[in-house]
Amino acid sequence: MKHCRTPTRITTLAAWLVAVIGLLVSLPLYSGNIFSKAAPGQERIKDIAAFAGVRDNQLVGYGLVVGLDGSGDRTTQTPFTVQSLKNMLGQLGVTLPQGVNPQLKNVAAVMVTADLIPFAKAGQRFDVTISSLGNAQDLRGGTLVMTPLRGADGQVYAVAQGNLVVGGFGVGGDDGSSVTQGVPTVGRIPRGATVEREVPSAFAQGGSLVLNLHRPDFSTANRMMNVINDTFGGQVARAIDGASVRVRAPTSPSDRVAFVSVLENLPVEPGTPPARVVINARTGTVVIGANVRVLPAAVSHGNLTVTITEDPQVNQPGAFAGGQTVVTPQTNIGVTQEDNPMFLFNPGTSLNEIVRAVNQVGAPPSDLISILQALREVGALRAELVVI
Structure with missing residues (x-):
């Protein structure tokens, strides 16, 4: 009985493999036109639309920049800088006497902002922007102390630390004169933040993807739907409204990535903008x-x-007239x-x-x-x- 069933299983498996290989082989048939240069007036789908849920996420944090050359916050006017410094020292095991407030000029309170790209994985690094929060005059030469970056949900998604790169500068004299070029109170740290937590993504979930146009237009949405259906056949895409098109996609993550790589390079002629x-x-x-x-x-x-x-005309009397000189407008x-x-x-x-x-x-x-x-x-x- 076992020898009778084996040919049937082999035949079924072979038929399944032939069907899968035929589907995979059919994809390169479109690559010759899909990845070719778009005709005049046409744009790639990736340039006029974005997938729903695939976006950047804003992160923000509060930290301290140390090592400034006397251009930091004036602590008498920014008490939160002193409070933050005392809290940081306490976490590092340094306890200041009660009522002692250090008067430092080489520390500045800053806000750290960044955009976390989609699909960022733990351990990857990205750039951050540092902006003075108090009355610091210059952040050049400063070092950002380890600062957690939080998302809108309050969770920590990255940690930032490093030396600042500041494009502007400012100099001043004892008489109050000063010269400033650029914005010396804002700097960046290239690759200064490390991802600690991945942002959940719904890209691989469900049986479809939604394309959202950057500029909603019914004509563009309809043309996009037709191009996708003509390329993949059947009713793969359906327009939801003037801004969105829903596309059926493979459920396997690897197959979905391959499908999207073909989809986003399809050329579409956008609708003419309104007058x-x-x-x-x-x-x-x-x-x-x-x-x-x-x-x-x-x-x-x-x-x-x-x-x-x-x-104005000046009228002057004669030498012996005894009059007065008057100005006539x-x-x-x-x-x-x-x-x-x-x-x-x-x-x-x-x-x-x-x-x-x-x-x-x-x-x-x-x-x-x-x-x-x-x-x-x-x-x-x-x-x-x-x-x-």
Whole structure:
């Protein structure tokens, strides 16, 4: 009976292996086009979308920078620096007498911030940023003492320590004069933190992955879904809304990684952005989108300049007149107006024509903002006007 069952098992195993090998062999068939250079107007999925749950995590910690050359916190004004120093010394076995507060100038209280990359493993190192919290003048030459970094849940995920690299500098004299370049109270420690705890990830859980677009757009989401389905066949991807596409993925972690490596390199042509004009009123920057159109409208632009000058006249009486010298004010008023003709926008005027027409009349950015706002008010500007 055993000899009769063996061929059946071998045949079943062979058929299963043939099916698996056929599936694996089919993946390279797409690699020739998937990893090739995207056509003009196309972008890779990894450049326009991100997988849900795969993100950086912010970490923060409070610590002390020691070894400063007299440029640390003035402890009389920052009592928390003294308290932190006393607590640190107590943990190291050094007990200060009651009521003794050391007055040091080579210690600074700092905040340590960092971004923990996705899938970071215990023992890996990453950069941290150190920012002065008190009134320290310069962090150059300082060393950050071992500082735990916590996440939003209060758990310690990394520990930071090391010598600071500060780009700016500041010098001052006894008379109060000083020169500062850059920001000497902020520094970095390259690879200054070590991961102690891994952040749980849901990447390998469930039977699907969700792609979230960086800029939600229904056209882009639909095109992404079609590209994925055309590549892998069937209904592998389904659009959830204008920002997300759900994709069925293998359950095995290794197979899922291979699947994602192919998926994220698929080229997709994003949908055209909406017609929009963005105005920064503070800096005078105006950015006009490519799809902005203007209905028929006539615009007249001109500047009226009024100049007022005071030219006092001195009136002096004759030698024997017996009068007094007086100053007679004389005001000169001049009015000049630029001769800028009216220009006409034809139906369907494009971005290039708008810029050319405005440049011809010599309108500065501030006047361009006024022209665009006026066109919007009369309904001639077919675009969303965003003022930031």
